[in-house]
Amino acid sequence: xxxxxxxEVVRLGLQAHVAGRTIREAEVLHPRAIRRxxxxxxxxTQRLAGTRVEAARRRGKYLWLELxxxxxxxxxxxxxxxxxxxxxxxxxxxxxxxxxxxxxxGPELRFVDQRTFGGLALDDxxxxxxxxxxxxxARDPMDPEFDLDAAVRALRSRRTEVKRALLDQTLVSGIGNxxxxxxxxxxxxxxxxxxxxxxxxKGRELLSAASDVMNAxxxxxxxxxxxxxxxxxGQSGYFDRSLDAYGQESMxxxxxxxxxxxxxxxxxxxxxxxxxxxxxxPNSGR
DNA sequence: CGTTCATCCTGAGAGC
DNA sequence: TGCTCTCAGGATGAAC
Numbered sequence: 001x002x003x004x005x006x007x008e009v010v011r012l013g014l015q016a017h018v019a020g021r022t023i024r025e026a027e028v029l030h031p032r033a034i035r036r037x038x039x040x041x042x043x044x045t046q047r048l049a050g051t052r053v054e055a056a057r058r059r060g061k062y063l064w065l066e067l068x069x070x071x072x073x074x075x076x077x078x079x080x081x082x083x084x085x086x087x088x089x090x091x092x093x094x095x096x097x098x099x100x101x102x103x104x105x106g107p108e109l110r111f112v113d114q115r116t117f118g119g120l121a122l123d124d125x126x127x128x129x130x131x132x133x134x135x136x137x138a139r140d141p142m143d144p145e146f147d148l149d150a151a152v153r154a155l156r157s158r159r160t161e162v163k164r165a166l167l168d169q170t171l172v173s174g175i176g177n178x179x180x181x182x183x184x185x186x187x188x189x190x191x192x193x194x195x196x197x198x199x200x201x202k203g204r205e206l207l208s209a210a211s212d213v214m215n216a217x218x219x220x221x222x223x224x225x226x227x228x229x230x231x232x233x234g235q236s237g238y239f240d241r242s243l244d245a246y247g248q249e250s251m252x253x254x255x256x257x258x259x260x261x262x263x264x265x266x267x268x269x270x271x272x273x274x275x276x277x278x279x280x281x282p283n284s285g286r
Numbered sequence: 287c288g289t290t291c292a293t294c295c296t297g298a299g300a301g302c
Numbered sequence: 303t304g305c306t307c308t309c310a311g312g313a314t315g316a317a318c
Binding site: 080115 | 288290291292295
């Protein structure tokens with residue numbers, strides 16, 4: 001389940017193994033994987049052939065290969081997407097969706113995605129070299145120009161529950177269900193707390209916690225829960241052993257020992273400590 | 287405009 | 303053993 005740290009690991013791998021190489025041909029094995037490319041598979045492959053990859057970039061959970069001529073190959077890994085660098089001739093993966101071959105006859109780049117929530121598309125780069133279709137995505141906490149106080153203001157201006165706001169990629173990007181639960185645990189906040197009632201200090205604490213936990217995950221090579229997430233070299237991460245809240249139902253809280261609870265949240269789950277992160281009282285404050 | 291919610295997909299695991 | 307059911311999620315666009 002790639003969130004920012006996992007995507008960054010993939011970006012680093014792409015920068016190391018793909019940047020500077022020229023694409024010889026692209027092959028689309030499943031049309032759904034390029035559904036965001038409005039002009040279709042033929043246009044996709046024609047435009048990629050002969051193009052040089054200048055660099056691998058990322059914002060939040062989006063990843064792109066910067067190409068010559070102000071174009072980008074934009075990628076989102078979705079739930080189960082992988083970028084694999086494989087020798088030519090290696091057997092096709094079961095869920096291989098797109099293959100790029102290079103004119104140096106070196107290893108191929110393969111986009112493999114079991115659930116096909118992710119995908120690739122060609123996009124134009126705007127004046128600040130950002131793909132047009134992700135102009136609405138906010139800077140993430142690892143962006144050198146990330147403005148913590150501006151992000152806190154954006155969160156607090158919402159009239160919703162704090163976890164919904166954390167997951168809104170137009171406010172702060174890169175945070176998914178896992179790191180949202182971890183950040184809330186660190187900041188001792190229940191997911192349903194109204195954003196409007198967060199103090200400035202608590203907002204800063206929350207986003208700092210999100211930044212810290214994602215940096216820690218990046219240091220460990222990303223989180224992995226099953227074989228679905230593999231980095232560009234095919235190696236899984238191992239940060240999951242360090243999680244404090246996500247997936248820890250009925251395990252003792254690492255701060256107070258109370259059993260972690262699991263609650264339904266937006267058709268999925270939210271994990272929290274009942275003692276450290278008490279549910280807000282219906283009519284408190286205001 | 288702001289906010290919420292169903293939808294896409296496949297395989298693992300549980301329950302019978 | 304083999305079937306059915308539930309769950310896991312991010313981003314989008316429709317609905318309120």
